[in-house]
Amino acid sequence: MSHEGLFSGGTENVMRWVSGAGIVLGLAAAGILIVVLARKPEWRGSAPAKWALLVGLLVLPGMTMLSGNVVGFHKVKNSCTQCHTMDPWVQDMKDPKSTTLVSKHYQNRWIPDDQCYTCHTGYGLAGNIQAKIGGLGHVTHEYLTGVPDVIKIHRPFNVDTCLHCHGESVKYLKIDQHVDAEMKPKILSGELSCFECHASPHPRKKP
Amino acid sequence: MSDVPAPPAPTTPPAAPPAGSARLITAACALGLLGIGFSLAHFIRPSPLLFALFMIVGQGSFGLALLFYVIAIFTDLRRKKVL
Numbered sequence: 223m224s225h226e227g228l229f230s231g232g233t234e235n236v237m238r239w240v241s242g243a244g245i246v247l248g249l250a251a252a253g254i255l256i257v258v259l260a261r262k263p264e265w266r267g268s269a270p271a272k273w274a275l276l277v278g279l280l281v282l283p284g285m286t287m288l289s290g291n292v293v294g295f296h297k298v299k300n301s302c303t304q305c306h307t308m309d310p311w312v313q314d315m316k317d318p319k320s321t322t323l324v325s326k327h328y329q330n331r332w333i334p335d336d337q338c339y340t341c342h343t344g345y346g347l348a349g350n351i352q353a354k355i356g357g358l359g360h361v362t363h364e365y366l367t368g369v370p371d372v373i374k375i376h377r378p379f380n381v382d383t384c385l386h387c388h389g390e391s392v393k394y395l396k397i398d399q400h401v402d403a404e405m406k407p408k409i410l411s412g413e414l415s416c417f418e419c420h421a422s423p424h425p426r427k428k429p
Numbered sequence: 430m431s432d433v434p435a436p437p438a439p440t441t442p443p444a445a446p447p448a449g450s451a452r453l454i455t456a457a458c459a460l461g462l463l464g465i466g467f468s469l470a471h472f473i474r475p476s477p478l479l480f481a482l483f484m485i486v487g488q489g490s491f492g493l494a495l496l497f498y499v500i501a502i503f504t505d506l507r508r509k510k511v512l
Contacts, residue, residue, distance in 0.1 A: 241472045248465045252469075255461050259459070263451045266447075266458070267454055267505070272454075272505075275457070278461070279494060280495065283465055283494075287468060289472075294480040294483060295473070297475045300475070304476065355502075362481075364477075364478075365478055377451070
């Protein structure tokens with residue numbers, strides 16, 4: 223049990239509090255609904271029942287669902303490593319001897335948390351929504367339709383993800399090709415992938 | 430004329446809500462409980478599968494419960510000629 227207050231500690235601590243609030247609100251709502259269901263059917267259609275349901279069916283569950291979304295969207299950011307399907311890639315990422323870009327980013331803590339999510343999610347609200355829909359597809363594959371033998375990236379990797387951190391950095395601008403009048407527009411438009419010149423971030427074959 | 434008080438006027442019991450409204454409320458409660466159940470499962474044991482179930486089944490049933498509740502209220506308001 224955490225001894226930290228709501229506004230102290232890191233995000234995980236806040237999420238614990240939000241989870242706790244969600245559980246309490248959910249139980250309270252369930253209690254009201256059970257009481258309503260336990261009464262006579264005629265009473266359920268009465269005005270007092272509807273007032274009770276305003277709290278038990280609208281206010282409390284609404285807050286529970288909101289808490290569930292906040293906690294869920296936070297937790298799923300690091301859920302990529304929970305399916306055994308991704309084990310080879312995760313092992314490569316965490317392997318200190320690996321020289322892949324992913325491993326370097328992980329070993330050097332260039333991306334401190336949620337490494338998979340950070341690189342495989344577009345920026346902004348649209349990126350988050352797209353990632354959630356994609357994640358839902360992954361869960362479907364894992365539990366219902368089966369994982370394909372060959373795992374491929376769904377769409378070409380968005381160059382903006384790399385440029386978000388590297389673009390305009392001094393080290394990046396020192397490379398002639400990055401600022402070349404002909405190549406720069408192609409890089410920025412995504413026509414030229416970073417991986418045309420740089421090594422693939424993950425092992426080319428299943429590690 | 431005597432001072433005997435007049436007998437109280439006969440009172441009519443409040444009209445019972447229609448069975449349809451009560452059924453809608455019952456269904457709303459059941460669906461609400463289902464949604465809350467998935468929420469609690471997701472809080473207690475967070476995993477991608479339970480989160481997906483919470484998002485689809487839990488919130489879906491909760492949304493349906495709210496719809497039933499709103500329909501029941503509108504039905505009653507129309508029955509009472511408020512709307």
